[in-house]
Amino acid sequence: MAFLRAGNSSEWAVVQGRGVWLRPPQMSDYGPWAELRAMSRAHLVPWEPAWPRDDLTKSAYRRRVKHYQREARDDLGYAFLIFEPETDRLMGGLTLSNVRRGVTQSAMLGYWLGTPFVGSGHMTAAVRAVLPHAFEPLRLHRIEAAAQPSNTRSVSVLRRAGFSEEGLARRYLKINGSWQDHLLFAMLAEDWMIRGSGP
Secondary structure, three states: OOEEEEOOOOOOEEEEEOOOEEOOOHHHHHHHHHHHHHHHHHHHHHOOOOOOOOOOHHHHHHHHHHHHHHHOOOOOOEEEEEOOOOOOEEEEEEEEEEOOOOOOOOEEEEEEEEEEHHHOOOOHHHHHHHHHHHHOOOOOOOOEEEEEOOOOHHHHHHHHHHEEEEEEEEEEEEOOOEEEEEEEEEHHHHHHHHHOOOO
């Protein structure tokens, strides 16, 4: 995996993976992002927090990008968009959020994929690609993730990427307006090292 520093100081890294590449969101991504999210809404809504009424507007996207930039600057979170190398088409997004330092050194992994790309292996590739970035330059010790038990695709992504299931959290996250149980997963830096620094 290759890690490149992006030219703009608000962009913290470009990550190259197998069949994917990732970089921080930019304002110029608004059109493709809004189009992909809109066409994928029915697929995404059951697994995400309730969408605000203005979620796909340019002003809401601008707030989102500024939030991501502020979080990265303060070492609180890191967001990426996922692209297809051959076409540079936007496929989805991935975040390392809720970064906690001190004795924890952990973050929460989240991700989404547009409908045209579901079932293609791209999300597993994106998760695998970001792990070296999380454990090396970011020096995290633990990456956590959660998936609803019925979200079999997401559960499969985490298992294929090498995450270990740690249990069930009851009514853990408010998804699409209601509290939902989630399976909890994690990967430690030691796990990643044992696997030979990732697949």
